[in-house]
Amino acid sequence: MSKYICLICGRKFPQGQGIIIKYGRLELAFHSNRCASKFLRLLLERIPPEEAEGYVKRLRDELIEAIKEKMKLKQKRI
Numbered sequence: 045m046s047k048y049i050c051l052i053c054g055r056k057f058p059q060g061q062g063i064i065i066k067y068g069r070l071e072l073a074f075h076s077n078r079c080a081s082k083f084l085r086l087l088l089e090r091i092p093p094e095e096a097e098g099y100v101k102r103l104r105d106e107l108i109e110a111i112k113e114k115m116k117l118k119q120k121r122i
């Protein structure tokens with residue numbers, strides 16, 4: 045069984061556990077949500093906002109829309 049090593053804290057963990065993110069040709073492994081969110085914070089600190097802001101905004105808007113849809117469905121059921 046192949047083992048992964050957490051990119052943030054160095055902890056080893058087996059396949060099927062933790063969080064594996066594939067991005068292009070890269071594979072990023074994190075043993076926990078906490079380590080994955082730390083990586084996300086570090087990543088966002090390094091990307092100039094003027095480059096990624098559009099993507100982040102679009103994703104945020106999509107997620108907000110999805111939440112609104114969910115709330116609408118819930119209200120209809122009541």
Ligand SMILES: [Zn+2]
Pocket residue numbers: 050051052053054055074075076079
């Ligand atoms: Zn970790």
